[in-house]
Amino acid sequence: MIPKTLNDREPVPNLTDIEAMRATFSWDAARAECAGLPDGGLNIAFEAVDRWVAAGCGEAVALRWLGKNGERRDFSYAELARLSNRFANALQRLGIQPGDRVCILAGRIPELYITALGTLKAGAVFCPLFSAFGPEPVRVRLVKSRARVLITTTLLHQRKVREQRSELPHLEQVLLTDGNGDEPGTRSFHTLLEAETDHRPPPRTQPEDWALLHFTSGTTGTPKGAIHVHEAVVAHGLTGRWVLDLRPGDIYWCTADPGWVTGVSYGIIAPLVNGATLVVDEAEFDARRWYAILDRERVNVWYTAPTAVRMLMKMGAEALCGHDLSALRFMASVGEPLNPEAVHWSMAALGRPFHDTWWQTETGAIMIANYRAAPVQPGSMGQPLPGIEAAIVQRRPDGGVDRLPPGVEGELALRAGWPSMFRGYLEDEERYRQCFADGWYLSGDLATCDADGYFRFVGRNDDVIKTSGHLVGPFEVENVLMEHPAVAEAGMIGKPDEFAGQIVKVFVALKAGYEPSDALRKELLGFARTHLGPAVAPRELEFAADLPKTRSGKIMRRLLRARELGLPLGDMSTLEGGRSQNSGV
Numbered sequence: 001m002i003p004k005t006l007n008d009r010e011p012v013p014n015l016t017d018i019e020a021m022r023a024t025f026s027w028d029a030a031r032a033e034c035a036g037l038p039d040g041g042l043n044i045a046f047e048a049v050d051r052w053v054a055a056g057c058g059e060a061v062a063l064r065w066l067g068k069n070g071e072r073r074d075f076s077y078a079e080l081a082r083l084s085n086r087f088a089n090a091l092q093r094l095g096i097q098p099g100d101r102v103c104i105l106a107g108r109i110p111e112l113y114i115t116a117l118g119t120l121k122a123g124a125v126f127c128p129l130f131s132a133f134g135p136e137p138v139r140v141r142l143v144k145s146r147a148r149v150l151i152t153t154t155l156l157h158q159r160k161v162r163e164q165r166s167e168l169p170h171l172e173q174v175l176l177t178d179g180n181g182d183e184p185g186t187r188s189f190h191t192l193l194e195a196e197t198d199h200r201p202p203p204r205t206q207p208e209d210w211a212l213l214h215f216t217s218g219t220t221g222t223p224k225g226a227i228h229v230h231e232a233v234v235a236h237g238l239t240g241r242w243v244l245d246l247r248p249g250d251i252y253w254c255t256a257d258p259g260w261v262t263g264v265s266y267g268i269i270a271p272l273v274n275g276a277t278l279v280v281d282e283a284e285f286d287a288r289r290w291y292a293i294l295d296r297e298r299v300n301v302w303y304t305a306p307t308a309v310r311m312l313m314k315m316g317a318e319a320l321c322g323h324d325l326s327a328l329r330f331m332a333s334v335g336e337p338l339n340p341e342a343v344h345w346s347m348a349a350l351g352r353p354f355h356d357t358w359w360q361t362e363t364g365a366i367m368i369a370n371y372r373a374a375p376v377q378p379g380s381m382g383q384p385l386p387g388i389e390a391a392i393v394q395r396r397p398d399g400g401v402d403r404l405p406p407g408v409e410g411e412l413a414l415r416a417g418w419p420s421m422f423r424g425y426l427e428d429e430e431r432y433r434q435c436f437a438d439g440w441y442l443s444g445d446l447a448t449c450d451a452d453g454y455f456r457f458v459g460r461n462d463d464v465i466k467t468s469g470h471l472v473g474p475f476e477v478e479n480v481l482m483e484h485p486a487v488a489e490a491g492m493i494g495k496p497d498e499f500a501g502q503i504v505k506v507f508v509a510l511k512a513g514y515e516p517s518d519a520l521r522k523e524l525l526g527f528a529r530t531h532l533g534p535a536v537a538p539r540e541l542e543f544a545a546d547l548p549k550t551r552s553g554k555i556m557r558r559l560l561r562a563r564e565l566g567l568p569l570g571d572m573s574t575l576e577g578g579r580s581q582n583s584g585v
């Protein structure tokens with residue numbers, strides 16, 4: 001346990017007495033902290049931006065954009081309000097209705113932030129797609145979301161969308177952030193904005209109106225579209241204040257890409273709702289660049305991922321040398337287990353611990369955290385947020401759940417009903433229903449809870465993996481490989497990796513007439529990369545004579561993984577043919 005010695009010169013944490021707050025907390029009181037819309041109702045973008053303008057703080061810097069080639073551009077709250085009004089006006093002119101989906105496929109460029117806020121103001125649903133996805137994950141998400149509008153760049157359009165337009169009948173408009181309208185079937189994002197005015201009546205959304213659509217993966221089937229409503233902003237704002245300790249004027253950097261939930265909840269919404277300046281770096285990870293940003297921008301609060309922390313550890317003290325990180329007040333991480341060594345390293349190298357936080361696409365906001373005011377328990381995800389009841393449970397055969405005592409491993413569950421809880425999986429009512437039992441939301445994560453109420457992550461109860469903090473489901477990866485003429489079967493696992501946490505590894509059984517070879521391995525890896533993109537594509541591929549399957553024909557990834565790691569093979573009673581050993585791997 002790392003006790004807290006808070007520096008006298010630093011502000012008192014926003015949340016000091018967690019127990020007392022837990023005892024008196026009500027979500028209604030948290031709701032009352034929102035400004036709300038002039039005519040009633042609630043809108044995320046209004047809470048994030050326009051409220052500050054109305055309060056006379058419009059000149060404060062909302063977004064500080066650092067381009068990969070050294071550009072630096074500030075957008076004030078007032079400027080973001082005006083630009084997002086223009087985009088909302090443009091959507092309206094294009095006939096976009098409340099509830100329609102607007103997707104963006106782009107890196108961390110200013111237009112992404114304008115698109116997010118403008119879409120929310122128009123009452124449409126903002127759906128980000130990770131720019132490192134290949135054409136196949138992009139197509140699947142555009143089809144499933146039924147996006148009417150896509151914002152992207154010329155290059156990403158050419159590489160990942162253009163050839164698939166005929167399979168996307170719902171996609172009416174493609175707006176290119178760097179286009180001049182020459183590319184067939186597209187329009188220029190900026191020309192559209194120029195034709196609009198800065199003004200727009202306040203949004204008319206209600207707390208339960210759909211706002212955000214985030215795709216996430218499961219073991220089976222296509223990605224699930226988790227739906228969030230405008231009321232989620234209550235939890236974004238509160239967790240920004242209590243967990244990240246944000247306050248107006250803070251310089252805050254969230255390194256997550258808005259293609260994933262963290263990059264939206266905490267890379268756009270929570271910091272703006274709390275009046276902070278959001279630093280956005282367009283470039284990819286680079287230890288020296290990152291330290292330089294923390295130093296030069298005087299970052300106060302930093303939210304990143306364990307993979308990045310491990311990469312910084314690897315670079316050693318040399319990369320840090322000469323940089324002044326004294327402005328940093330709070331550092332936190334999310335997305336994968338934060339190993340205790342990383343916490344100890346940050347104490348030694350940066351003088352402060354990283355605070356682990358736990359949440360999911362489905363929870364919309366941080367649910368469990370190590371708080372600024374509480375001792376950090378290295379290796380623990382922390383304690384639930386006031387207002388959140390978390391428990392370790394076991395599913396019963398009758399569909400109910402039993403709570404398990406301290407120290408016993410089980411499924412991490414949350415009492416349903418917090419504002420940022422997802423409201424459904426798009427067109428998948430059954431999968432949504434299966435996430436709940438006896439009033440609990442079942443997370444699919446395995447964990448323990450000690451007698452002091454600190455939770456520890458154990459693993460997942462499905463075959464989804466995290467690689468560099470990104471969630472990858474086996475279905476998507478295996479499906480693409482199966483498209484190759486040589487592949488009969490494919491099974492994906494997460495192979496432990498010192499830096500990325502896990503890497504995507506696939507086992508492949510070939511069709512008759514094909515022989516394993518290095519050339520074929522390279523070809524298959526290249527094939528997967530072309531279709532899936534670098535974020536999802538397997539890094540390792542191993543040939544197998546056949547893959548272990550259950551009697552009902554499902555690939556037993558658990559077995560593939562156990563064999564890879566040299567672990568006991570466990571219960572094999574359901575294995576096809578009752579074999580105790582698989583022949584080929």
Ligand code: 6R9
Nearest residue numbers: 334335336337357358359360361445457471
């Ligand atoms: C925000 C986000 C969710 C899954 C989650 C769990 C893993 C998240 C973690 C963690 C260990 C932590 N996860 N935080 N595992 N320690 N502090 O990452 O959402 O992409 O939906 O992933 O990530 O397995 O269930 P998402």
